[in-house]
Amino acid sequence: MTRTAEQIAWDLPNPFILEIDVVDADTDRLGHANNVVYVRWLEDISWAHIESLGMTWERHEATGKAMAITRTEIDYLMPANAGDRLLLGTWLTEFDGRFRSARQFQLVRPADGKTLVRARSTHACVDLKTQRPSRVPAEYGDILSAAMVAGGQGLPPQG
Template sequence: MSDAPVLNWDLPAPFTLDITVQAEDTDRLGHANNVVYIRWLEEVSWAHIESLGMTWALHEETGKAMAITHTDVDYLMSANAGDQLVLGTWLTDWDGRFRSARQFQLIRRADGKTLLRGMSTHACVDMKSQRPARAPKAFVDILSGALVPGGRGLPR
């Protein structure tokens, strides 16, 4: 029987990424730097969409990509070198054309404490012009099938 705490996720069935905080991830205060947290959010986002079939090859084939338009992060507790973390993410909104939203939750395995909650919004862009563009059918199908109800969704 394990003494590890239960991970209490905000939403069901997150896509997760295991993280070990490295010494180089820390700042002068001795805890993980906010820039590193943002890097982790990007890493889990890419891993998640690639696991769904929205690979970089598909982006290149369609000439479209989902670009981050806003990121909101609440740093609730610090992480220190050596901490074992698990970062969960969910696709929580998709308008079926241009915009999507994703939520994040970062938990420390040792005590089950949530260290971070965040959300990012995304817009489909043409990769050449960098201008907003309607999402291709492949994106629509993938994102529509991956939505998790109950999230914060897109700002209205």
């Protein structure tokens, strides 16, 4: 029985969701989605999510600041194969109010409800010109804080 997004056992409430259709070009010699493709999917949903909250690339250029990934952890639990339709959920789970934020991901195959991947990424605000760490602009802080509250987050920092 194929499950809808509402029927999925998400790790956290209210995920931002991206639908993914796995195509032959996504697979590797083993016949399942390549590790590099999973990273691309994580990046795709991260940008889609943050832009939906108002942190568009135009805003990044205007402020001269952006959130850069500093670490990504991926747990590959089950393979995805060509022809699979997947749902990738993400949540903003941490924001220190100054420099750092984090998000979690869960990749699910609705056909059987199985979680294929769990991942976590951490980010630091950087100055676009110098590429050095920089304090988060107030408007980013407002957006990140609001997204954590709206998504049912506000979880304590992990690790």
